[in-house]
Amino acid sequence: GEDVEQSLFLSVREGDSSVINCTYTDSSSTYLYWYKQEPGAGLQLLTYIFSNMDMKQDQRLTVLLNKKDKHLSLRIADTQTGDSAIYFCAEGLPPDKLIFGTGTRLQVFP
């Protein structure tokens, strides 16, 4: 069945780059997303990529999509303490259907 997998934890030093990885199974997905969730808050849309794109860059964020391997990654350059949060990968055909990963908790230490 359809599924989205992420590693649970990532710990990086402030100033380094963070790379959060995600794999998905549904090759018919139109959009792939990265969301950020801070404690007690909702899911903040960080960025998304259309399935016919390989890469998207937005300031410190770079999204890479490998359609062959069904692999999505989010790279955060110059990671700051304020980037500490849970990051969710999602894929689907909104608004009808969305499948979320279980989230990767990013911890940034000084």
Add this chain to the structure above:
Amino acid sequence: DTAVSQTPKYLVTQMGNDKSIKCEQNLGHDTMYWYKQDSKKFLKIMFSYNNKELIINETVPNRFSPKSPDKAHLNLHINSLELGDSAVYFCASSPSGSGYEQYFGPGTRLTVT
């Protein structure tokens, strides 16, 4: 400055009761949604409102009734709760015409006993 907020975050109630979940967004979006998360990861749309008007109404029991008093609020009222209604319910909003740019609330975990 929470973008999409829901209340309550947790709701435990008995079968047969009537309950409401409230959602508010301060993003100035025109479109709001309610999703039900049955499994751990899968969100299925229930309703969508655009400028207070219903535009998507999936096959959900008519015990579920959304209400949009203004375009910043979309509340979900559930009558005669059943055990199978137990789930996490997510509210979301998006700019009009951009259903792919959705921002989600933190979710409300409903447990029916």
